[in-house]
Amino acid sequence: MSNLQRRKFLKQSAAIASGVTLSALLNQPVFGSAPKKASPVASTIHGQVRGYVDDGINVFKGVRYGADTAARRFMAPLPPESWTGIHEATAYGASSPQGSRGGDNMSEDCLFLNVFTPALRDQGKRPVMFYIHGGAYSGGSGSSPLYDGVRLCKRGNVIVVSINHRLNAFGYLYLARFGGTEFADSGNAGQLDILLALKWVRVNIAEFGGDPANVLVFGQSGGGAKIATMMAMPAAKGLFHKAATMSGQQVTASGPLNATLRTRAMLEALKISPERAGEVRTIPYQRIMEALGTKDPVLPFGSVYFGPVLDERSLTRHPFYPDAPAQSADIPMIIGNTHDETRAFLGGDPTNFTVGWEELPDKLIPNMRVDIQPEVVIAHYRKLYPNLSASDLLFKITTASRSWRGAIIEAEERAKSGSPSYAYQLNWATPKDNGRLGAPHASDIQMVFDNIDKPGATAIGEQAQAMADIMSETFIAFAKNGKPDNKLIPKWRPYTLRDRETMVFDVPSRLEKDPRGEERKLFEKVPYIQAGT
Incomplete structure (x- = not known):
């Protein structure tokens, strides 16, 4: 140990002995370094973490909030060891195993979160904006550049927090009917991960300058659906105080019997008999990933669906059926959608831009997601x-029947109960690609985070920043x-x-x-x- 190191050690030891707190000690600048450039260090209940500074904001990525789930596959998560x-x-930490959207960094050890904060340990009691990513329940992570929280913080x-949690089969494969207490929470393990992350916020966020009594959960697409589900989960009560969903709703959860049919289909694809279902806990996770493309045995379209299950354990009622959940009636909520949702889903097929009137009914049938004669709908819309x-009608009809419908139901049920809700529709259409996609699904993310210059953003033109200003300021005000x-x-x-009443986000908004x-x-x-039900 050098003389300089020895003097520093003795100084810290004396400070601790005299009653100086660890937090106060960590606030001191490193000898010989400018305080502004020092790497920030924060203390969590599990241990210390070192982040970095980006444009004056303290950034901590890949902070562990839960233990490795590999040893507890399909089970409720546990906090990490100290x-x-x-x-x-x-x-950023690893994302849950999934398809190509997960990139190269995937692992069952995926319970990590990210924190963006203007200051540490200053008793600032800042509102916490806790973001849950989209990707249905099957893909995505909190690592997208669009979710970077620096600009929102400034x-x-x-405080901005984003998370990773278990997805697809790892988070929602319902094995409870195949016996064994280890499977009791399997249908909602991914939801329980999110609750564990919110509990981490409750006990740690004051260290990062945040207020544990003022937490907004907000999320887009699947992230919004996860929030709608949490609003009916008894264990979530008190963990958040405001909610905002962006093109993501969950009216009904997956029924346990349909969820069991899906599990049987997965087991069959894995060549595991129901009597040997326990083997799915120990096989290589790559085999489970390979089976994710199994055809859904309930729905007439797509691969096997994964989502929250009415398991009478973590979820004892459907999120918004037959009414809005009473436990979250006092939580203010924003419920939003975009004007041209399905142009994001259907816009990749060139024939959808050239479809004729005779072809339109057959195009609508698999994409409305409700059982109604397409000819009647077409006549009404014409x-x-x-x-x-x-x-134009293909996109308009499928948006109204498939994407907006659940959001309207949620808003109406909350209105019936007198719960404070604010509905919006993003109308602003980017001029990108000659405006052919309008305001599609996911186009509000870049606006809310004020990240229109990040990779993946589509907002261009002279009004883009004005639109980002409007939506980011609105969500910040709601958080506060x-x-x-x-x-x-x-x-x-x-x-x-x-x-x-519906706020139409545009330049100007109305x-x-x-x-x-x-x-x-x-x-x-x-x-x-809901499709998964």
Whole structure:
């Protein structure tokens, strides 16, 4: 040990002996280094982590919130073991095993989160914006450049947290009916991961300058659906205080019997008999990944569906059926969608832009996701929009029947119970690719995070930053106050059954009463059941 190191050690030991806290000690600059450039170190209940500074924001990536799930495959997660020394937190952690969207860094050891914060240990009590990524329940991670929290932190003096958790079969394969207590939580393991991350926030976020009593959960697509599900999970009560869903809703969960049929299909693909179901806990995880493409035995389309299960354990009721869950009635909620949702799903097929009137019914049948005569729907829409082409109606009809429907149900059920809800529709269409995709699914992410310059962003043109300003300021205001009002939008009144108030995000934005009202009325005549149910 050098003389300099010995003096530093003796100084720290004396400080600790005299009652100086570890947090206070960590706030001191490293000898010989400028405080502004020092790598930030934070203390969690499990151990210390070292991050880095990006544009004045302290960034901690790949912070462990749960133990390796490989040894507890299909079981509820556990907190991590405590560690000694300082763990480096400068790179994203592994994502859950999945398809190609997971990249090269995939592992069952995937319970990691990321924290972006303006300051540490300053008792700032900043609002916490806890983001849950999309990708249905099957793919994605918290590592996308679009979810980078630096700009939100700088703009709003907030904390941003993003997470990874178990997905697809690893998070939602329902094995409970095949016996064994180890399978009891298998249908909702991915949801339980998210709750564990929220518990981590509750006990650790003050160290990062955040307020554990002011947590907004927000998420897009599957992330929004996970939030809707949590609003009906008894174990989630008290872990978050506001919610915002972006093109993601969960009216009904997967039924246990249909979920069992899907598990049987997976076991068959793995060549494991139901009597030997326990073997699925120990086979190489790559074999499970290879079976994810198994045809769904319940739905007439797609590979096997994974999502939350009505297991009468973690989830004892459907999220928004037959009504809005009473346990979250007092939680303010934003429920949003985009104007052209299905252009993201169907826009990759060139024939969908050239479809004729005779072909349109057959195009609609697999894509409306509700059981109604397509000819009746087409006739109704041609009266509403006589100047639109068959291609335009394909996207408009599928958006209303497949994507908006669940969000409207959630807003209406919350309005019936008097719960504070704010509905929005993103109308602003990027001029990218001559505007052919309009405002598609996922186009609001870049706006809310104010990340239109990040890889993967599609917002271009002179209005793009103005639109990002509007949406990011709105979400920041909601995180702080539970109300989205700010100087960049008109007064946003909560959604009521009388007026169905909806903020139409555009440049400028406006509050409308019941946009798409005639479309809503048409599809109300047929039941809506979530695809996984």
